[in-house]
Amino acid sequence: MKIKICGITDLDTAIAAVEYGADALGFVFAESKRRITIDRAKEIIKVLPKNFLKIGVFVNEQKETIERILEETEINAIQLHGDESPDDCAGFLTPVIKAISIGSAKDILKADEYECEYLLLDSPKGKYRGGNGTSFDWGVAAGQKVKRKKVILAGGLTPGNVIEAIQIVQPYMVDVSSGVELDGKKDKEKIKRFIDEVKGRKRNGNIQIAR
């Protein structure tokens, strides 16, 4: 099971998350309380391992802007978290994650229209387009076959609920932001607890992972 920690804004947290065992970090370039500047992202990314998965999160952004940020920052995957069409998601040289808000099972079927490598299932949009700390009904996504795509589960995950969510949805990766924060800031202790839970470091028994 892979783990993405999203909404990284400082080097200390980024390094800690990598050391604890995160597989991917997300940097939000859209309107958000976690928005990061290109310069700050560059400072963090240059310290991270070259092949580590560094994901830029965008909402309805111009393709040229995304490509410029990719070039400047060495971000190596993009997450499109707005109303991007299948055409908007095509033609990038880096892997694309399309985020879909899940209200009902038919929302997952929309995914078939997209040719991207990853599909991120998130709760319906709140004030910003993501990172709202609310979950959707995981039962809706249980056992859904998403053709040719790796599923990333997001939305309201915490160290306390992530194992149940994994058991129900059986994703390829889990993604967390609010659930590893304290007073609106990333909290290293919570990040460690989240990662330890998912990696099974403090648990007895096995969880069945299908993908």
Ligand SMILES: O=C(O)c1ccccc1NCC(=O)[C@H](O)[C@H](O)COP(=O)(O)O
């Ligand atoms: O995190 C944000 O502030 C954000 C703002 C605008 C678009 C996307 C955003 N985050 C995307 C993510 O991948 C989050 O990790 C995902 O929505 C889950 O967030 P949370 O429910 O807070 O764990």
